[in-house]
Amino acid sequence: MTANNVKNELTKPHPDWLLPEFGPGVAAEGFMTTRAGGVSQAPHASMNIGSGVDDEPAAVAENRRRVAQASGVTPVYVWQVHGAKVLHLQPEHALPGARPVQADASISTSPELAVAIQAADCLPVLFAAPGGVGGAHAGWRGLAAGVLEHTVQALCEAAGCRPEQVQAWLGACIGPQAFEVGAEVLAAFGRADAPVDSEFFRYQPNTQGEPRWRADLPGLARQRLRAAGLIHIxxxxxxxxxxxxxxFSFRREAQGGRMVAVLRLR
Structure with missing residues (x-):
């Protein structure tokens, strides 16, 4: 069955999708997709929203339509490049045919524009604050470059709030038991002088005896968010x-598909 002959009845997030948890003080709702609920065929089965993985364009378009219908507004995708730029969403970014802006985070102060962060091992982080929402694509490069801190700062400035009023939710990413990295990653986080275990990096040489570490991406993110003044993570x-x-997992299957974390003001 292709996207062209599927009748979409989805009006709320698929039961398998992840739902962010936020406490009192914010009015936001969203989700992170999983592999379930779409129309793509293997190896992209089934809810692939990535347009650059050799999937059928009609299937990707249908999957993205389902994401939009589940969010109730227009999710605005950005062109993610593992950097730290933050885009403040405006109506022109959601126009039909608009080219995605190069950024690895976005914020929205409009209930009609939802942030949308793609991921398939990198960590998507959603932010909810009084008067605004945000989303960041935090792989190790973006995380080391300060994408989370920049997002918090931009959201606070746009929404007129303080960091302690911002709540963060970390989505699915590659876990510390699977995220193998080299010395260059430790150096990016100022841990170059740690030849064995250190906080968020567990020393585990590969089968050739070369030095490798297992990195705790969510742990690194939590540390930076707390340093930025967040309390609720x-x-x-x-x-x-x-x-x-x-x-989906980029390290497991590079062309397998992409997921998306979406958040809007309610």
Whole structure:
């Protein structure tokens, strides 16, 4: 069955999708997709929203339509490049045919524009604050470059709030038991002089005896968010690499598909 002959009856997030948890003080709603609920065929089965993985364009378009219908507004995708730029969403970014702006985070102060962050091992982080929402694509490069801190700062300025009023939710990403990295990653986080275990990096040489570490991406994110002044931080308990039946994983299958984390003001 292709996207062209599927009648979409989806009006709310699929039961398998992840739902962000936020406490009192914010009015936001969203979700993170999993592999379930779409029309793409293997190896992109079934809810692939990535347009650059050799999937059928009609299937990607249908999947994105289902994401939009589940969010109730227009999700605005950005062109993610593992950087730290933050885009403040405006109506022109949601116009039909508008080209995605290069950025790795976005914020919205309009109930009609939802942030949309793609991921398939990198950590998507959603932010909810009084008067605004945000989303960030936090792989190790973006995380080390300060994408989370920049997002918090931009959201606070746009929504007129303080960091302690911002709540963060960490989506699914590659977990610390699977995220193998080299010395260059430790150096990016100022841990270059740690030859063995250190906070968020567990020393584990590969089968050739070369030095490698298992990195805790959610742990690094929580540390930076707390340093930025956030108090309420939830999520980050799912491993995309280990749960192959539920999540896409770039390290497991580079062309397998992409998921998206979406958040809007309610």
């Amino acid at each position: 939830r999520g980050g308990h799912w491993c995309t690499h280990s749960e192959s039946s539920r999540f």
